[in-house]
Amino acid sequence: MTDKQNMIEVRGLHKAFGHKKVLTGVDLNVGVGESLVVIGGSGTGKSVLIKNILGLLKPDEGSIMINGEETVGMSAKERLRIMKKFGMLFQGGALFDSLKVWENIAFALIQSLRMPRMEAKDIAMEKLAMVGLDPEVGELEPAELSGGMQKRVGLARAIATQPEIIFFDEPTTGLDPIMGDVINDLIINCVRDLGATALSITHDMASARKIADRIAMIYEGKIIWVGPVADIDNSGNEYVDQFIHGKAEGPIKMAVRG
Amino acid sequence: MNPLTFLSTTGGVFMTFLTATGRLSLFTFSALYHAVTPPFYPRLIVQQMISIGYFSLPVVGLTAIFTGMVLALQSYTGFSRFSAESAIPNVVVLSITRELGPVLAGLMVAGRVGAAMAAEIGTMRVTEQIDALVTLSTNPFKYLVGPRLIAGVTMLPILVLIADVIGILGGYLVSVYKLGFNPTTYLINTWNFFEVEDLNSGLIKAAVFGFIISLLGCYNGYNSRGGAQGVGAATTTAVVTASILILCSDYFLTELLFSQ
Numbered sequence: 001m002t003d004k005q006n007m008i009e010v011r012g013l014h015k016a017f018g019h020k021k022v023l024t025g026v027d028l029n030v031g032v033g034e035s036l037v038v039i040g041g042s043g044t045g046k047s048v049l050i051k052n053i054l055g056l057l058k059p060d061e062g063s064i065m066i067n068g069e070e071t072v073g074m075s076a077k078e079r080l081r082i083m084k085k086f087g088m089l090f091q092g093g094a095l096f097d098s099l100k101v102w103e104n105i106a107f108a109l110i111q112s113l114r115m116p117r118m119e120a121k122d123i124a125m126e127k128l129a130m131v132g133l134d135p136e137v138g139e140l141e142p143a144e145l146s147g148g149m150q151k152r153v154g155l156a157r158a159i160a161t162q163p164e165i166i167f168f169d170e171p172t173t174g175l176d177p178i179m180g181d182v183i184n185d186l187i188i189n190c191v192r193d194l195g196a197t198a199l200s201i202t203h204d205m206a207s208a209r210k211i212a213d214r215i216a217m218i219y220e221g222k223i224i225w226v227g228p229v230a231d232i233d234n235s236g237n238e239y240v241d242q243f244i245h246g247k248a249e250g251p252i253k254m255a256v257r258g
Numbered sequence: 259m260n261p262l263t264f265l266s267t268t269g270g271v272f273m274t275f276l277t278a279t280g281r282l283s284l285f286t287f288s289a290l291y292h293a294v295t296p297p298f299y300p301r302l303i304v305q306q307m308i309s310i311g312y313f314s315l316p317v318v319g320l321t322a323i324f325t326g327m328v329l330a331l332q333s334y335t336g337f338s339r340f341s342a343e344s345a346i347p348n349v350v351v352l353s354i355t356r357e358l359g360p361v362l363a364g365l366m367v368a369g370r371v372g373a374a375m376a377a378e379i380g381t382m383r384v385t386e387q388i389d390a391l392v393t394l395s396t397n398p399f400k401y402l403v404g405p406r407l408i409a410g411v412t413m414l415p416i417l418v419l420i421a422d423v424i425g426i427l428g429g430y431l432v433s434v435y436k437l438g439f440n441p442t443t444y445l446i447n448t449w450n451f452f453e454v455e456d457l458n459s460g461l462i463k464a465a466v467f468g469f470i471i472s473l474l475g476c477y478n479g480y481n482s483r484g485g486a487q488g489v490g491a492a493t494t495t496a497v498v499t500a501s502i503l504i505l506c507s508d509y510f511l512t513e514l515l516f517s518q
Contacts, residue, residue, distance in 0.1 A: 056389050083395045094390040096382075111299075112395040157394075167393075 006065070007032045007165060007197040008053060013062035015048055022048045024221035026062070035191060035198040037212035038223075039205070039243065041252065045221050046201035050167055053199070054086060055079055066165070084112065087163035087196075091170040093150035095142035095157070102128065102138035105156045113161065127156040130193075131186055148179040152186065159190050166191060168200035172207040184210045205244050217243065219252065285477050292399035293407045302401070306409035310371050310468075314417055317370055318363045322421035325358050326350060326428025334437050346439070347447035350429035355456045359422045360414075361508055364467035367414065368500040372475040375406055376496035379479025380489035388480070403480070406472045414468030415461040422460065459515040466511060467504050474500040 008030040015023040022045040030036045040046050051057040053064055055071060064071050066082055074082065095104050103110075105127050106120035115123075121138075128138055131152040142150060151171065158166055171187060172180035184207050191198045191211075202208050208215055209229055216226040217240050225237045232244060242250030333349045379402055382388050391398045426448060433439040475496045482492035 051389070054389075054393060056392055080395055083393065086393055088390070088393040090386045090390055092385055094386040096387055096390070098378075107396070108394040111297075111401070 005032050005068075006030065007034070007067055008199060009063075009065040009068075010049075010053065011063040011065075013049070013052060013064065014060045015045075015052055015057065016060055022221055023052070023059075026218070026221070026223055028216060028223055028226075030197055030199055033195055033197055035200070035211055035213045036216060037200045037202060037208040037214075037229075038216045038218055039203060039208050040201075040218035041203060041243065044218050046218055047169060049218065050169060050199065050201055054088060054167060055083065084161065085164040087158035087161065087166040089151070089154045089158045089166070089168045089171055091173060093142070093147075093154040095150055095153055097142050099142075100138065101140050101142060101145070101153050104142065104153060105138075105160050107157065108161045123160060124156070127160050128153075130159070130190065131156045132182070148175050148182070151175065151179075151183055155183070155186055155190065159194060159196075162194055163196060165197045165199065166194075168198065168202075168211075170202055170204075171200060171211075172202065172204045177206070180204065180207060181210075183207075187211050205246075281481075282477060285480070286473060288399055289403045289407055289473060289476065292397060293404040295400075297400060299401060299405055302405040303408050306405045307413055309374075310367065310406075310409045310472075311413035311416060314363075314367050314370055314413075315420065317366050318417050318421050319424050321362050321366050322354075322359065322425040323428040325362055326354060326425035326430075327432045329353055329358070329425075330429040330432040330437065334433075343437075343439075344447065346429070346433055346437075347444055348451040350433075351426055351448050351451050352456060354425035354429070355422050355452075355460045357460070357508075357512075359425055360418045360460045360463040360467060361504065363418050363421045363464065364414065364471065364504045365501055367417065367468075368471045368504060369497055371410075372471045372496045372500045373493045375472065375475030376479040376482070376493045377489055379476055380482035380492040381479075383480060383482050384485055384489060398480070403472075403476045406476055407469065410468035410472030411465050412468070414464040414471070418460060418464035419457075422457065459512075462515065463508060463511050466507060470503050470507065471500050474503070 006029045008028070010026055010028040013023050013026040014021075026045075026049060028036075028038075028049075038046055038049065048057060052059050055074075059072055062072065066085065069082070071079070071082055095101075096107070099107070102121055102124040105124035106115075106117075109115040109120040109123060110117060125135055125138055128135065133149065133152055133156075137145070137149065137153075142153065145153065168187060171183050175183060187198070187200075188211055190196075198211070200208075200211060209232070212229045214226060214228050215232050216223050217237070218224070219239055225235055225240050227235060232240065235241065238251050242252050329350050330346055333346050334343060337343050337345055337349075379388075382402070388398050388402070391401055430441075430444060430448070433444055434441045478492040478496040478499070479489075482488045
């Protein structure tokens with residue numbers, strides 16, 4: 001991996017909310033075209049990490065380089081340019097419920113790239129087919145879809161503008177194992193087709209093993225282990241072992257009270 | 259009690275107040291800036307205008323007609339004691355155009371539209387739809403807040419204009435059909451007492467109220483936290499703060515417009 005250029009490079013990232021320190025110095029690299037999965041328990045700062053990289057949250061301290069460009073402290077205009085390289089699949093889908101399914105998928109094409117509606121609709125329908133949904137689904141409202149279908153539409157929306165980097169926030173959470181695996185396959189195919197870099201966060205180990213090239217584990221606001229997916233079972237790290245085997249006993253103590 | 263405890267509590271309340279005011283001011287500047295700079299979303303502006311203007315017509319119309327009716331009835335009770343019944347058209351036209359039209363329409367729209375805005379934007383916040391907007395390279399201030407502010411400021415004066423007409427009609431109906439006024443004389447008196455300045459002052463108020471309603475609806479929705487309960491609280495706060503601000507600003511606007 002060392003000879004490869006990094007698409008995302010995070011150094012010494014700190015983020016606190018009031019007195020609650022969530023990230024306490026995260027260092028992380030994601031190579032071009034690589035799929036990195038960050039695993040970790042609930043409340044360990046996975047979402048906060050991804051939102052800092054996306055620019056939805058402002059880091060207190062540290063550096064985030066996207067394709068060699070520093071994004072911390074960027075102006076709104078430059079941020080908009082970087083944002084166009086990103087696609088994001090949100091945990092709950094985050095589909096706009098005031099718009100039809102196809103309008104959701106075509107959103108960035110119409111609003112940001114100023115594409116004519118009919119042309120954008122054709123692309124939306126193409127993406128809809130890519131995630132395995134019938135064209136009729138395009139005319140439905142998001143509220144009429146099942147959870148799995150909403151995730152698929154969310155994925156179609158994330159890849160509609162052919163982004164260079166795609167973020168996945170808990171892509172399989174809340175789905176049954178079979179639908180979870182369908183989503184995993186779609187993620188692998190979409191990322192490979194686009195040649196995109198992928199950064200995912202999850203606590204679903206089956207999903208992590210399937211979609212990751214490398215896995216990183218976050219604990220108490222720091223990355224405590226990074227390695228190729230093949231090494232995860234003999235990481236030699238007792239925190240990682242406890243997490244991937246899902247044991248209550250071990251060095252990680254679950255905070256019963258938040 | 260330790261006097262320091264008292265001081266720190268007072269200070270705490272004061273600081274909270276200052277923080278909230280500062281945050282609202284920053285939000286207001288941002289919202290204003292993005293409402294008047296491109297890109298604009300004509301489709302959304304029209305959609306908001308319909309939702310604020312057209313769909314508020316029944317509520318505002320009903321409020322206005324009953325207000326005009328009760329105004330005529332009440333002033334008759336008062337004025338007949340010193341034989342000044344002929345002042346009723348004057349009272350009705352002045353109260354409706356200057357005061358009751360804008361304030362009551364403002365309060366009704368705050369309840370109807372302000373609440374809906376806070377609930378919609380609040381739900382978008384807690385379901386990460388606002389974050390999704392950002393990742394799709396769309397500024398939520400331009401996409402969500404701007405159209406609502408533009409629609410609020412332009413639609414409220416139109417609603418109030420309609421409310422004024424309906425309110426005066428309400429007063430006319432009661433005066434003529436219940437209190438036995440001569441219809442022609444009543445209309446002539448109404449027209450003689452009618453001043454464009456009164457109407458204008460009411461419409462200026464209406465534009466300000468429209469701004470307040472949209473701003474607080476958006477602000478509270480945008481900053482809502484923590485699921486269904488948070489959205490519920492944001493909705494309540496949006497309506498309560500908008501209503502109070504409408505009544506407060508009404509006084510100061512009256513003073514400002516009256517002193518001219």
